[in-house]
Amino acid sequence: MAKVEAAYRKGPDSKLTIDKCFYASLAQGKAKRTLVDKVSIPLRSGKAWKVPAGHVFRVLVPEGPQVGDFNMWNQHDPREKMWASRTRQLQSAHVSTFDRIWSTLPFLRPMVTIIDDTLADYGQDEEGGRVHDLLGTRCDPYVNHLLTGEDFDFHCHSNLVRAVQPFGLTEFDVHDVLNIFQCTGLNEDDQYFMKACPAKKGDYLEFFAEIDLLCALSCCPGGDLSVDLWGPDAKDPLSTCHPLEVEIYQLEESALEGWQTPSSPSYQGGHGLQAPTIDWQARKNAIKG
Template identity: 30%
Template sequence: MTQKSPTPLQRIAPQSGTGFRLNKGDVLVVIDPMGEQVSDLMAFAADALEDGRPTEWLSSGRTFDYNETIYLTTGHQLYSNRSRVMFTLLRDDVGRHDFLLTPCSTETFEILYPPGTADGHPSCFGNLVKAFEPFGIRPDQIPTTLNIFMNVLVDEKGQVNIGPPISQAGQRLELRAEMDLIVGLTACSAEGSNNGTFKPIDFQIIPAGE
């Protein structure tokens, strides 16, 4: 099976998100075009429906368990809650992503940020809700996201520390879809995760070959 030519680059504007389908074998290329920008990803199996709605989802817990690590990089496989492989990580220019923390939401800004931050603030959670709504996926179904390029370190006492992303302009993560998927992807909206600025995220798809 040979890969086809990639689709044109698509740009996710700062503090926004998008939803799309991947076919089994497609490679999703997520690029940080300017550096230090996080992109939250969630995926649902396209073929697992209950009452017509997708119900099988990308699981941080299954993925940590089967890879025996919390830091995912090239060669690791990402699992669904049903323990099926959803993605294989093919290329990782950065080597630092997070799968511990939930997408930023209005409540994130209320609880963790200075007073007044939350009001009207865009969020990855809100953007994923919008991205998944056309596919029949409900807000309560959105779990912990794979936070691409997010720099979260856990120290020996278990403390979670969020630093500026170490991604540089043009660096990428490539994920091969191992089943047909519905994907939500954002350009993260949280100041604290992106070194204080909001930048776009680029992506393209290398379709599976014949």
């Protein structure tokens, strides 16, 4: 079967083409970095944190396999947030090193660039599974009640809601996620499937912050997803749950020489909308008549 070209293609001068040498130079061991903060996320909970532009943050597995559901916003304007569906189109449905996460309209710019991934070599397994997916979204208490008729407050959606409330955000700000360390794909019926997380102690996914960020991460109550969450074989996966950690690093100033925060496209078209024109003479004549 002939390969079908991607709809959104990278050309030599495309905005989708990035300087891989620059981003590779920011990885551990290639540029001096200083650990400035660490966020511990206990199992079945969520946390939010800030990252200044030009810093690096790493999501890592400190004990055992664990999936994390990730959201982010512009720290200064939460209307700008990560856009999972556009990122799927511009990058891919599963992301890794040198992929970027893009923001919503009307901003449409890279929020982060992935600069390191210890699971990059996982590729695609025999069942079509890949890691770090943008295909699915967070588990939530609404779909849980829909499928089981029961209330359970510890889903990724709920964890993210609790995490962002101290920063002035609400449930309406929580959005589709990047499923970090999660192995997923589409089966022969074009249906979404999840597999056991392949991450091991010490694995990580590392991001470079292109803008000032507010980030949030849920330590998924489904653990490593090796246990069915719904259906006839469903049971509580608590035994498969582990914590997650986030490390935030400041890079030496010289490492960022020539870099600047990405700008939004300069579209000024106004969507073809025009202010109504008023025929004042016709109105005046109508009044007189």
